[in-house]
Amino acid sequence: MNKKDIAELKKRLTKKKVTFTRLRGCFVNADKEIVLNINENFLNMEEEDMFKYLEIAKKTMSGKLGNNLLELEFPLSEEENLGKQQFLMGLKSSALKNDDLVNRFYELVIENFEYTGNYLILLFHDAYDVIKKSSDNAELDESEEVYEYLLCAICPIILTKPGLGYKEEEQKIASRIRDWIVDVPVTGFIFPAFTDRSTDIHSLLFYNKDTKEPHNEFIAGGFGCITKKTGTEQKIIFKDLVINEASDEEDKGEDIFYDIQENINYILEEEALIDDGSKEPLLITKEKLASIMDDAGVPEEISQKIEEAYVEEFEDEPVMAEFILDSKGLADNVQKKREQGLVKEVCELKQQLSDMSLKVNEEIKDKDIDLIVKVKPEKVEMIKKQLVDGKMCVVIPLEDDENLVINGELDK
Numbered sequence: 001m002n003k004k005d006i007a008e009l010k011k012r013l014t015k016k017k018v019t020f021t022r023l024r025g026c027f028v029n030a031d032k033e034i035v036l037n038i039n040e041n042f043l044n045m046e047e048e049d050m051f052k053y054l055e056i057a058k059k060t061m062s063g064k065l066g067n068n069l070l071e072l073e074f075p076l077s078e079e080e081n082l083g084k085q086q087f088l089m090g091l092k093s094s095a096l097k098n099d100d101l102v103n104r105f106y107e108l109v110i111e112n113f114e115y116t117g118n119y120l121i122l123l124f125h126d127a128y129d130v131i132k133k134s135s136d137n138a139e140l141d142e143s144e145e146v147y148e149y150l151l152c153a154i155c156p157i158i159l160t161k162p163g164l165g166y167k168e169e170e171q172k173i174a175s176r177i178r179d180w181i182v183d184v185p186v187t188g189f190i191f192p193a194f195t196d197r198s199t200d201i202h203s204l205l206f207y208n209k210d211t212k213e214p215h216n217e218f219i220a221g222g223f224g225c226i227t228k229k230t231g232t233e234q235k236i237i238f239k240d241l242v243i244n245e246a247s248d249e250e251d252k253g254e255d256i257f258y259d260i261q262e263n264i265n266y267i268l269e270e271e272a273l274i275d276d277g278s279k280e281p282l283l284i285t286k287e288k289l290a291s292i293m294d295d296a297g298v299p300e301e302i303s304q305k306i307e308e309a310y311v312e313e314f315e316d317e318p319v320m321a322e323f324i325l326d327s328k329g330l331a332d333n334v335q336k337k338r339e340q341g342l343v344k345e346v347c348e349l350k351q352q353l354s355d356m357s358l359k360v361n362e363e364i365k366d367k368d369i370d371l372i373v374k375v376k377p378e379k380v381e382m383i384k385k386q387l388v389d390g391k392m393c394v395v396i397p398l399e400d401d402e403n404l405v406i407n408g409e410l411d412k
Helices: 003-010 047-059 084-093 099-112 216-223 231-246 253-274 286-295 300-313 327-364 377-382
Strands: 020-028 034-041 069-073 119-133 139-159 164-167 172-175 180-182 187-191 193-195 198-200 203-208 371-374 384-388 391-395 403-406 409-411
Touching: 003 193, 020 099, 047 119, 047 139, 069 216, 084 099, 084 139, 084 216, 099 119, 099 216, 139 198, 187 193, 193 203, 203 216, 231 253, 231 300, 253 286, 253 327, 286 300
Parallel strands: none
Antiparallel strands: 020 034, 020 119, 069 203, 119 139, 139 180, 139 187, 164 172, 187 203, 193 198, 371 403, 384 391, 403 409
């Protein structure tokens, strides 16, 4: 699936365009027990409830493709009889009217979805009449196919925070009653996938809210699919990989990492300037990474180690450049370099001043100094010797119009 496929499905989730036929669901408590079942004709629901459910459905199609949204393929074993893909096909074909299949699906989720606390499993069934489009993307009246699919969302049920509220009947501000509310989904999926505006029974689109810790246990156990790294996971792995391979006795790993990042950022900025919307995402192949490191001036022996580790980690498929670009870290590093530059400049200036002082001291070393003090007559008696910081000094009180002359030069 691409961005256009997802956008086409998502824009239909409005009151006027939605064609969901049925909504099924259940409330699972912290002990993994079902305490409530939902079975509704979606289009007959109260308008306010319908809007809330549509917002939840939209969330399962939100975020970046390749990061929050992962397209997963079923292994052949799951497409055989009794496989999980075959089970989902049957659940879809039943239009969620078969209670046994729906209950089996709930059990599948409860067994494989790891979550501490209460949550809500929601299942939507839809049959979308896909209209043909001309070469200029204009919609035609002729139907291309009916895309029948399931949309699942799993939402935590959380207790509202304690606080004060207005009690109208009692005319006072007091502690309000805490309610259990349905939060935004943490995971979900669409099956089958909608690839190039057509049904793809061999794939599904999986949603994760948290891209640092995706629900891989649900992917593997619930669908039998091979897990994929999210874009966020790829970024973390890539950074660790470069720093580990590039670190030496001088600990230059992080500097080399950000040199590489600067080059990736430069390439992406160039790509953005000429992108007409039809270009494929920039992939960091083995050869592309080698070229980036060469441009960044990474030493050959380090470059080779990074390249080998990269191939080993991402041998299945190259990663997208936008996912391994650490924009925030790069900006912080630029600021850090700027601050280090300023500190260096200050240190250099201090050294220059110190050198000048030493030079002056050398010039006047072992020489007598003629000190002439011009003060008003009545001030002469005020000149006195005084102990300052353990040293005997001559204290001469001066006003603005009185001056010192040292070695014949006026000291201002």
